[in-house]
């Protein structure tokens with residue numbers, strides 16, 4: 001069985017490993033801890049058989065009632081079992097409780113599966129941001145209205 005809970009400091013190594021396996025950018029452990037400190041309720045991990053197998057992290061901006069997904073990753077061995085959807089659903093619930101009216105994120109145009117994943121779950125393509133990633137790739141901005 002899979003369950004979703006808040007990130008704890010002891011999850012850092014597992015989360016970093018999943019990020020390294022799944023995401024093209026390199027993220028420092030300090031970045032994860034900064035996100036954890038800024039809004040812990042939005043940094044969630046998925047646990048299966050007592051192992052962290054995925055995570056989602058984001059930020060909330062009460063000034064414009066928006067939330068942003070910074071990272072979402074599931075360990076490659078655990079994909080297509082609904083774990084990414086569970087993480088996203090819990091994140092959306094947390095954002096709703098805080099009064100967010102929209103959630104946005106950026107995805108690489110080359111990340112076909114993630115684009116499909118978000119589109120199937122109510123996100124729309126809203127914009128293209130040139131030179132968004134460190135390798136110069138643009139980012140597709142996607143929004144889901146709550």
Ligand SMILES: CC(C)(COP(=O)(O)OP(=O)(O)OC[C@H]1O[C@@H](n2cnc3c(N)ncnc32)[C@H](O)[C@@H]1OP(=O)(O)O)[C@@H](O)C(=O)NCCC(=O)NCCS
Nearest residue numbers: 022071072073074079080081082083084085113114116117
């Ligand atoms: C995107 C991601 C988080 C989805 O996690 P997941 O646990 O596999 O998600 P779910 O099982 O809930 O849903 C899988 C959905 O992803 C898409 N998808 C993922 N892998 C796919 C594949 N190999 N072929 C086709 N579609 C795929 C489909 O929309 C699929 O939905 P479906 O099963 O209803 O067809 C995961 O693929 C991942 O970690 N990717 C690498 C990191 C990344 O790209 N993150 C998003 C950008 S921040």
